Amino acid sequence: MKYFTILMTIIALGLIIYNATKLDFDNLFEGKSIIALITILASLCAIALLQVLRLSKRVDQKLKGRN
Numbered sequence: 001m002k003y004f005t006i007l008m009t010i011i012a013l014g015l016i017i018y019n020a021t022k023l024d025f026d027n028l029f030e031g032k033s034i035i036a037l038i039t040i041l042a043s044l045c046a047i048a049l050l051q052v053l054r055l056s057k058r059v060d061q062k063l064k065g066r067n
Contacts, residue, residue, distance in 0.1 A: 005050045012043040012050075019041055019043075
């Protein structure tokens with residue numbers, strides 16, 4: 001599971017970088033820029049969820065080791 005979350009985080013970071021190059025700062029909320037903004041926001045949400053998953057697995061392992 002650890003390698004899965006790391007891989008997905010790297011893919012999400014790649015999507016953020018790619019879509020940041022597609023932004024048109026003159027017309028940020030029009031055309032392809034809004035799609036890039038939505039994709040960047042979705043990638044940030046995915047990274048946050050993956051980090052929560054990783055943290056919950058770590059806490060679960062520590063609790064199992066305690067019993």
